Amino acid sequence: MSALRVSDLHYRYGSKVALDGVGFSIDEGRFCALLGPxxxxxxxxxxxxxxxxxxxxxxxxxxxxDMRTQPKAALARMGxxxxxxxxxxxxxxxQNLRYFAxxxxLSGRKAANRIDEALDRLDMLERASEKVRALNGGHRRRTEIARALLHRPAVMLLDEPTVGLDAPARAAITNHVHDLCDDTHMTVLWATHLTDEVRLTDELVILHKGKVLASDTAHRIAGDRPLQAAFLEMVGETG
Amino acid sequence: MIYFTALIAIIQREALRYIGQRERFIAALVRPLVWLLVFAAGFRAALGLSITPPYLTYITYEIYIIPGLCGMILLFNGMQSSLSLVYDREMGSMKVLLTAPLPRWWLLFCKLFAGAIISILQCYTFLLIAGIYGIRMPTIGYVTAFPALLVGGLMLGALGLALSSFVKQLENFAGVMNFVIFPMFFLSSALYPLWKMAEAGRLLHDICAVNPFTQAVELIRFALYAQFNLPALGWSLLATAAFLALAIWGYDPARGLIRKKG
Incomplete structure (x- = not known):
């Protein structure tokens, strides 16, 4: 069963077309990278x-x-x-996590337990009482991921979560979320413009100029080339 | 239950943020105090006030101006919390609020209610300081003023919320502050009674009379003397409903509120 399904989505800002018939679906428990410049x-x-x-x-x-007819139910299942x-x-x-919970x-003991559990999972438990302002970029991201886990969503959406992070923090966050997907069977949609965040076993949707150019597993899309080369070739061909 | 849990959390968050911004609290308090202790003291001789309801005797100008200054606190706070909305929206925490699995109107109402509660706390601090200074209301008035302050706070917060949904940039918002706050405040009964305005001109009086801020101030003025002003309440509630409807419409996702490049 698909945990996330997008069909024939159109959107425009005035006369500028932003999305032109976008459609794809992700099976339960899969990590899907949404790759696009x-x-x-x-x-x-x-x-x-x-x-x-x-x-x-x-x-x-x-x-x-359905997001249109059951928005509350859809949002409740989404991180x-x-x-x-x-x-x-x-x-x-x-405090940030309690507010979100x-x-x-979620409140009281239940919220407290979930907060401890989520922070522990992201190795952030010892920083629970620190002000966010004092955290570095990587730790802020981990806090946000922990927060998104509190209500145990079926689908996790991450929009370029590694932007502005240094290489080790980037790798750590990418690994954390891949592990989450493997351990909890949560479905993940991870938007990025960096091919090194995509594993060959991941699902991959390539988006360019508001259209889906490819949607399959990363190794099938890459074929016998490195993924980076395949991506640039696709984006270049239509560019 | 989730509705209530969310409401409490939103109030708590506003309160925590507020405590963290001590200079904002002091600034919000200094403004009406300057008006009361400097402007009103100087003006007292210049402005004669006749006996009009809810007052039963001649009153000093300081007494007259108190409800208007409570209104000023609500007005500035309503606009300031909208400023924080525009800021929040840019910072993204508005996104967190709006992606909660609750109806959008409820989330916006919670935000509004939380803002009003913070404003009311400030009003009572102001009334306390005014009381220490010797400007006191009937004791029961401090209790009966609460619902009036709440209505006023909600109305002005809703106005700010509506504005924030239509103002895209922070810079523009500063302009709106000037175009909204000052006309609303000066074209009201906050500083002078409406009959004084009528002496200056019929049109000016009529503009002041339909100004929702005047109605909120009058509601507070009567409530501070444990009196009920039905027309003021009616107008204030009507304006609250209109501003809130505008805000909910402004925050409708189909209108493309949070426009981002792709």
């Missing part, structure tokens, strides 16, 4: 997936819930990490 339409797609924008045409289903940080810098890690109906 800057301006491909990745962030617009994320805004539509999270309900911040509504598409005039096309459909989105999260864990079987999101946005490209720009969405943490309150002057609040502590734990409550927005998803």
């Amino acid at each position: 800057n301006g491909a339409g990745k962030s617009t797609l994320f805004s539509l997936l999270t309900g911040l924008l509504a598409a005039p045409e096309g459909g989105i289903a999260i864990a079987g819930h 999101v990490v946005f490209q720009q940080t969405t943490l309150d810098l002057d609040l502590t890690v734990a 409550a927005l998803h109906g």
Whole structure:
């Protein structure tokens, strides 16, 4: 069963077409990379997936819930990490997580347990009482990922979560989320413009100029070339 | 239950952020105090006030100006929390709020309610300082003012929320502050009674009378004397509903609120 299904999605800003008939689906428990150069339409797609924008045409289903007709059920099954940080810098890690937990109906002991569990998973437990402002970029990202896990979502959406991080932090975050996917059977959609964040066993959707150029496993799309070469060739051909 | 949990969390977050910004608290308090202790003291001789409801006797100008200054706190705070919304939106924490699995109108209402509660705390701090200074209201008035302050706070917060949904950039918002706050405040009964305005001109009086801020101030003025002003309440609630409807429409995802490049 597909955990995330996008069908024939269209979106435009005035006369500028941002998404032109985008469609793909991800099976339960799979890590899917959404690869595309800057301006491909990745962030617009994320805004539509999270309900911040509504598409005039096309459909989105999260864990079987249609975004248009059952937005609350769809959002309740979704964890999101946005490209720009969405943490309150002057609040502590734990306060940020408690706020989010409550927005998803979790409070008291249950919320506290989930917060400890999620922070522990991301190796952030000892920083729970630190103010976010004091954390480095990598730790802020981990906090956001931990936060997105609190309500145990079926689908996790991450919009270029490694932007602005140094190489070791980038690798650590990428590995963390791959491990999460393997351990918990959570479905992941990971937007990026960097091919080295994609493993050959991952699902891969290549988005360019608002269109899906390819949707398959990364090793099938790459063929016998390195993924980077295949990606550049595809993007270059239509560029 | 999740509705209530979210409401409490949103209020807590606003309070935590507020405590963290001590200079904002002090600035919000200094403004009306300067008006009260400097402007009103100087103006007292220049402005004669006749006995009009809810006052039963001649009053000093300091007494007259108190409800207007409470309104000022609500007005500045309503606009400031909208400023924080625009800022939040840019920083992204508005995205976190709007992707919660709750109806958008409820989330926006919670945000509004939380802002109003913070404003009311400030109003009471202001009333306390005014009381220490010797400007006191009937004791019961401090209790009956609460619902009036809440309505006023919600109305002005809703106005700010509506504005924030239409203002794309922070720079533009500063302009809106000037175009909204100052006309609303000066074209109201906050500083002078409406009959004084009528002496200056009928049109000016009429503009002041339909200004929702005037209605909120009058609601607070009567409530501080444990009196109920139905027209003021009606107007204030009507304006709250209109501003809130505008804000919910402004934050409708189909309108493409959070426009981002692809």
